[in-house]
Amino acid sequence: MLSNLKPQAPDKILMLIEEFKADTRQGKIDLGVGVYKNPEGVTPVMRAVKAAEQKIWQDQTTKAYTALSGEAEYRNAMTRMVLGDAPADRLASLASVGGTGAIRQALELARLANPGVTVHVSDPTWPNHLSILKFMGLPFTEYRYFDAETRGVDFEAMKADISKAAKGDLVLLHGCCHNPTGANLSADQWDEIAAILEKSGAIPFIDLAYQGFGDGLEQDAAATRMIAQRLPEVLIAASCSKNFGIYRERTGILLALTENSAARDMTQGSMAFLNRQTFSFPPDHGARIVSTILTDDALAADWRAELEDVRKGMLELREQLASELRNLSGSDRFDFIAHHRGMFSRLGATPEQVQKLKTDAAIYMVGDSRLNIAGLNRDTVPVLARAIVEAGI
Ligand code: LMR
Numbered sequence: 001m002l003s004n005l006k007p008q009a010p011d012k013i014l015m016l017i018e019e020f021k022a023d024t025r026q027g028k029i030d031l032g033v034g035v036y037k038n039p040e041g042v043t044p045v046m047r048a049v050k051a052a053e054q055k056i057w058q059d060q061t062t063k064a065y066t067a068l069s070g071e072a073e074y075r076n077a078m079t080r081m082v083l084g085d086a087p088a089d090r091l092a093s094l095a096s097v098g099g100t101g102a103i104r105q106a107l108e109l110a111r112l113a114n115p116g117v118t119v120h121v122s123d124p125t126w127p128n129h130l131s132i133l134k135f136m137g138l139p140f141t142e143y144r145y146f147d148a149e150t151r152g153v154d155f156e157a158m159k160a161d162i163s164k165a166a167k168g169d170l171v172l173l174h175g176c177c178h179n180p181t182g183a184n185l186s187a188d189q190w191d192e193i194a195a196i197l198e199k200s201g202a203i204p205f206i207d208l209a210y211q212g213f214g215d216g217l218e219q220d221a222a223a224t225r226m227i228a229q230r231l232p233e234v235l236i237a238a239s240c241s242k243n244f245g246i247y248r249e250r251t252g253i254l255l256a257l258t259e260n261s262a263a264r265d266m267t268q269g270s271m272a273f274l275n276r277q278t279f280s281f282p283p284d285h286g287a288r289i290v291s292t293i294l295t296d297d298a299l300a301a302d303w304r305a306e307l308e309d310v311r312k313g314m315l316e317l318r319e320q321l322a323s324e325l326r327n328l329s330g331s332d333r334f335d336f337i338a339h340h341r342g343m344f345s346r347l348g349a350t351p352e353q354v355q356k357l358k359t360d361a362a363i364y365m366v367g368d369s370r371l372n373i374a375g376l377n378r379d380t381v382p383v384l385a386r387a388i389v390e391a392g393i
Pocket of ligand 1: 013032034179
């Protein structure tokens with residue numbers, strides 16, 4: 001049986017990690033996978049996470065199973081973080097294995113509710129969105145999103161395409177810090193998207209993997225909150241990997257806003273069922289770190305402060321890179337880097353130019369020219385800027 005297996009298409013982002021590791025050149029720069037690194041190139045354990053782990057170690061008396069949907073304390077704390085004051089009587093929630101697990105469970109839930117569901121995704125989107133959709137055999141279609149000229153959002157095209165989503169379709173939106181482009185909607189544009197969805201009855205499905213990495217913890221949730229207030233049904237997949245820096249703990253949550261409390265109960269039951277069918281009980285350690293932090297004022301304040309430092313550090317690198325490129329290229333055509341938000345920017349380089357950066361300068365970024373700003377520091381920004389100009393980008 002197993003000899004029948006065929007090779008699967010490799011994940012381009014994960015492949016890059018291996019390629020980078022194998023490169024023996026001094027001074028190589030990794031701008032590939034979306035993992036935060038401090039100026040020393042380390043992905044640190046955040047202070048509040050260490051403190052929470054110590055507290056858990058001291059206080060925890062059992063490792064018996066948690067609830068199928070995850071601990072209520074974690075789900076409530078995350079609901080508050082993502083949605084602020086959520087309508088509790090309409091909200092179902094599910095602890096998941098990372099943000100990716102929440103995406104998968106959301107799609108499984110949508111398929112359970114509507115076997116013919118079509119999913120609308122931005123062009124481009126996180127490659128794993130497409131990979132999961134293909135693997136599940138769910139029909140999907142791409143809506144235009146990125147304007148290759150301005151490196152901003154092609155909003156007119158996006159609206160035109162999203163307007164085609166039918167009642168009951170899912171429209172996958174990046175709540176903030178669009179991956180891979182870094183180009184995001186303004187508050188007014190979000191309002192227009194909400195109005196289109198209100199009219200069509202298509203359901204927003206928000207991927208919120210970078211809350212706190214863009215304009216701030218509250219600001220990055222503003223669009224999601226507005227959508228949740230206006231639309232009767234909303235799915236949200238949130239990740240704690242980046243903002244808590246607990247990547248390997250695989251901590252995420254699926255939030256489902258339903259039309260009424262009866263639908264909420266049915267949805268909650270279906271979501272718990274999906275966990276049971278997939279891996280049974282969700283992992284607890286990361287979720288417990290998060291709830292320990294969010295329910296302790298001092299820990300929460302320290303975590304927020306460190307997250308703000310991380311966010312501001314990335315913004316400074318954006319400003320520095322845009323300014324170096326302005327000087328070296330004698331034009332403002334790279335200013336979009338300072339306007340983008342989150343970990344990523346799509347540079348707009350050709351695959352050949354991306355390859356040239358790798359071959360000539362040992363600079364690694366995803367083939368579509370997505371670069372991870374957090375892979376830089378003050379010293380490597382000028383190196384990258386020079387290489388970009390030399391590669392003719
Ligand atoms: C990324 O886009 O690089 C991250 O979300 C990590 C991943 O799993 O792809």
